[in-house]
Amino acid sequence: MKKDLLSISDFSQQEILDLLEKSADLKDKRQKGIEHLPLKGQTLGMIFNKHSTRTRISFEVGMFELGGHALFLTGDQLQLNRGETIRDSAQVLSRYLNAILIRTYDHDEVIALAEHASIPVINGLTDLNHPVQILADIFTIKEKLGRIEGVKVAYVGDGNNVAYSWMLGASLMGMHLAVACPKIYQPEPAPSLSGTGEVEVLEDPFEAVKNADVIYTDVWISMGQEEDTENKKKLLLPYQINQKLVNSAKKDVLVMHCLPAHREMEITSEVLDGKHSIVFDQAENRLHVQKAILETLLLKSI
Ligand code: CP
Ligand code: NVA
Secondary structure, X not given: OOOOEOOHHHOOHHHHHHHHHHHHHHHHHHHHOOOOOOOOOOEEEEEEOOOOOHHHHHHHHHHHHOOOEEEEEEHHHOHHHHOOOHHHHHHHHHHHOOEEEEEOOOHHHHHHHHHHOOOOEEEOOOOOOOHXXXXXXXXXXXXXXXXXXXXXXXXXXXOOHHHHHHHHHHHHOOOXXXXXXXXXXXXXXXXXXXXXXXXXXXXXXXXXXXXXXXXXXXXXXOOOOOOOOHHXXXXXXXXXXXXXXHHOOOOOOEEEEOOOOOEOOOEOXXXXXXXOEOHHHHHXXXXXXXXXXXXXHHHHOO
């Protein structure tokens, strides 16, 4: 039976713990130069309708390192963006490929693709959510703190796709998530949550970072939302991750950002390049975790 990854809630808590263990093993193998080619002969099709550095490269390199092959396809190169239906495209792609990664705008398109494809479909970000990012972030937190359950993450900024996936992930993994956003930019609609974690949505960033182990942010203006942004940026100014906010948190608080960062907007360079920041380790871990996702889903479907 094929398994898709469209949202964090497609995985159980135990499946995520297994995935994190596999990620650590793959990271260790890579560091030791141990060849591991379980996906020999398999091909991942990667459809991108939005820009990407980390997602594209981590999946493409990941597939190569696991012995498989990845095809980078922009929506404009496919008949899909010329009117061929998702249903027909899904059936045809399923005859050639072993899995599809897709980054696009409308989450429903990804659901439809998965419904009509007979191979696993992986969501590489939609306007609604970004599950592969949050799985890698949880891995990074476990690596840095040695635990997941009970860890407090303060997500400060825009209540976007990354915030939405954080809400699902934190709840499922028994974490404490405090999201701080201006009222009109809080995640809407809020996801329905399962698991033992605690998720609160606040307006005050200083309240959110109190006792937090991790402060997390993302861009204020997501891809596809680039119009009429001046008012939004003004309302988000008090939510900038700067030294004052970091100083108000725990002494050893970690700072994360999924990147790309807009320096001096949602985060200052002083913090991004400072001693609390783990953003580049976080970015590296995308590779190890995306490889674990590929191995898990592709081996399951053959
Ligand atoms: N964080 C993330 O998904 O980065 P890209 O947009 O570069 O893929
Ligand atoms: N919220 C951002 C995430 C980029 C990785 C966006 O959707 O553009």
